[in-house]
Amino acid sequence: MTITHRFLQIAAVAMLLGGCTSKPIYNAQENFSSNMGISENQMQRAIVTALHDRQWKIQSVKPGQIEAEITVRGRHHAEVDIPYSPTSFEIRYRSSWGLDYKNGEIHGNYNRWVNRLRDNVLKELSIDPNIEALNNLGAVKRDVESPSYFAFQEGVERATQAGLLDGSIQFYLSGQPVPGSAHHIRTVTSSRKTNGANKSDKDACIWALQSALVALQSAAKKAGANAVIDIASIDQRSLYKDANNYQCNAGTFMASVALRGELVTLK
Structure with missing residues (x-):
């Protein structure tokens, strides 16, 4: 086997393994009962605090909408839109680079970042995502x-x-x-x-x-x-x-x- 053929084989395996890390994009969406008594300002503050804690950079804050971005090690970058109200918030994918985005799929790290951000927002709203996970599994x-x-x-x-x-x-x-x-x-x-x-x-x-x-x-x-x-x-x-x-x-x-x-x- 020539060096060229061996290189092509290694490259093909690397591409295959790299493709295995891609997942459908996770757009978080959470809804709450109005009797939780969450105001729009409280929802905004919870999202902003969670973004800071998870080291996202806030691009803009408007009533009902926050835009944010994150860059990891200078090689991976993502931007999201976060529409919100007193009874809901979403984390929607907007754009990225260095995360292999293609046809609605993206590197699994992006989904982990969004999920951790979601968990932090829930905690700021006094909701324990760990208890919810147990409830959803039927363990509790x-x-x-x-x-x-x-x-x-x-x-x-x-x-x-x-x-x-x-x-x-x-x-x-x-x-x-x-x-x-x-x-x-x-x-x-x-x-x-x-x-x-x-x-x-x-x-x-x-x-x-x-x-x-x-x-x-x-x-x-x-x-x-x-x-x-x-x-x-x-x-x-x-x-x-x-x-x-x-x-x-x-x-x-x-x-x-x-x-x-x-x-x-x-x-």
């Missing part, structure tokens, strides 16, 4: 059953008795009266899951709730707050609000509790 939530609802105060009391909560932070569900005036600090979320094997749904859910409350207590102390108010359960892309109960997704293998509240100083 059984499709044939509704979520479970249990008394929130019982969970707080059991966490206090176990020494997990020290009583320095007060917890108030959405709809519960709050004493005095509240100085708002920021929104906080906590998503926790626990092994559901060999536990009743209630016991597994209380374990998950206790872990979520400990995380809220820690966040409140760091922020200088003395209470978490307007606490609601996050259910996928919606909120469950009740003055007495919290929501838990209990499945065969896991149980999960996701809470959102407001850190405040009560006076």
